[in-house]
Amino acid sequence: MTPPKRASGPGGDRPLRADALRNRARVLEAAEAVFAAHGTSVSTEEVARRAGVGIGTVFRHFPTKEALLEAVFVTRLARLAAEADALMGAEDPGEAFFTFFARVVGHAATKNAFTAALAEAGVDVRATTAETGRELRRALGALLRRAQDAGAVRPDIGLPEVLALLVGASQAAEHVAGDDEVRARTLTVVFDGLRASPDHAG
Amino acid sequence: MTPPKRASGPGGDRPLRADALRNRARVLEAAEAVFAAHGTSVSTEEVARRAGVGIGTVFRHFPTKEALLEAVFVTRLARLAAEADALMGAEDPGEAFFTFFARVVGHAATKNAFTAALAEAGVDVRATTAETGRELRRALGALLRRAQDAGAVRPDIGLPEVLALLVGASQAAEHVAGDDEVRARTLTVVFDGLRASPDHAG
DNA sequence: GATTATCCGGAGTTTCTACTCCGGTTGTCA
DNA sequence: TGACAACCGGAGTAGAAACTCCGGATAATC
Numbered sequence: 001m002t003p004p005k006r007a008s009g010p011g012g013d014r015p016l017r018a019d020a021l022r023n024r025a026r027v028l029e030a031a032e033a034v035f036a037a038h039g040t041s042v043s044t045e046e047v048a049r050r051a052g053v054g055i056g057t058v059f060r061h062f063p064t065k066e067a068l069l070e071a072v073f074v075t076r077l078a079r080l081a082a083e084a085d086a087l088m089g090a091e092d093p094g095e096a097f098f099t100f101f102a103r104v105v106g107h108a109a110t111k112n113a114f115t116a117a118l119a120e121a122g123v124d125v126r127a128t129t130a131e132t133g134r135e136l137r138r139a140l141g142a143l144l145r146r147a148q149d150a151g152a153v154r155p156d157i158g159l160p161e162v163l164a165l166l167v168g169a170s171q172a173a174e175h176v177a178g179d180d181e182v183r184a185r186t187l188t189v190v191f192d193g194l195r196a197s198p199d200h201a202g
Numbered sequence: 203m204t205p206p207k208r209a210s211g212p213g214g215d216r217p218l219r220a221d222a223l224r225n226r227a228r229v230l231e232a233a234e235a236v237f238a239a240h241g242t243s244v245s246t247e248e249v250a251r252r253a254g255v256g257i258g259t260v261f262r263h264f265p266t267k268e269a270l271l272e273a274v275f276v277t278r279l280a281r282l283a284a285e286a287d288a289l290m291g292a293e294d295p296g297e298a299f300f301t302f303f304a305r306v307v308g309h310a311a312t313k314n315a316f317t318a319a320l321a322e323a324g325v326d327v328r329a330t331t332a333e334t335g336r337e338l339r340r341a342l343g344a345l346l347r348r349a350q351d352a353g354a355v356r357p358d359i360g361l362p363e364v365l366a367l368l369v370g371a372s373q374a375a376e377h378v379a380g381d382d383e384v385r386a387r388t389l390t391v392v393f394d395g396l397r398a399s400p401d402h403a404g
Numbered sequence: 405g406a407t408t409a410t411c412c413g414g415a416g417t418t419t420c421t422a423c424t425c426c427g428g429t430t431g432t433c434a
Numbered sequence: 435t436g437a438c439a440a441c442c443g444g445a446g447t448a449g450a451a452a453c454t455c456c457g458g459a460t461a462a463t464c
Binding site: 216218220221222224225250256257259262341 | 407410411412413414
Binding site: 014016017019020023053054056057060076187 | 439440444
């Protein structure tokens, strides 16, 4: 499924050496863990330490810190898009939609600084992020349409609203990270709002 | 109403000199504007420039950048608490509650980095912020209880849930800052969820 | 108006971090 | 197994930003 990574640049590049490939994966994994735990402001040196490699190695694979952040974000967004696609096969469209929503929010609750990735996906800053963001929006849009057709989600909202609510709910979940009951009740409010028929509120 | 500011420290301090008082106010105002426009990561020097004073002056009034940020946050939180108190006199409790909610979110839409202040109020990091945060929670709690007694807000949620939704909705609004229609529809979803009766979602 | 405590300005110091560079090491291929 | 290209580590560099310090200016007081 995944072709072997190649050195950056257009056209005919060589495949990466085995150790390089291994280190790249380690760095990415370490970066995700560190950024999640302490925010995106932690130093690149800390990421290198966590990955068990030198700083030079980190910067060779990701030429700037921003590129590293972007790579982490893209990884997460792609993972989410895949989850959404998987849920497209579910029998109950409404349940599929709300399950996905809850799962995204659940990730945000424990994994800090993830909201930024979601927000990024919505506004398309960088090129590669944009591509993966499109992928996620496509998948989420499909889930939403199916749920609306089944009458499980109000018909008067679109993808932008859902995306905004996703970002907001993730932030809210991060905010009440300690208390699972509060988080559940907060999510219930949003879900009830998403189900509400448009004529409900005079 | 406001007693003249005094030099920091416990016990018998002298009142500030007139120019010192003026500069302090200027710095605070400039900091709020700059942080709102470019985020809290802008340099203290930029704040000083905007305020038309030297860097030394900024650091004399606010010994660290963190103290400056905190002062800005406290100012905003206090302003919100006052707004909430003012709305306690409104005749329609439900309208008062939702008006306040929308107003807070409206601030966040244009004024960046304000969500952080709200979040801070919820978790009580610093001492002075904690005090003002308590004040805001008290006022918001009163608005909520009145609205619930009037049947305008579902009874199965408490202040923590509302606070989380406020933080989340503010983040969502910031995210769709460009599009007022999307923001309005997103807020409608949250409001409908807040109104929904608990047995609605069997 | 003279005196003095207070305050201001901004150059300088310290610290932190992203990023570079190259001698040494390791994987790859014949 | 030998030769070479690719890769690694981490000391070193550059730049930015928080914070300090003191000579000069200014407001308060008599």
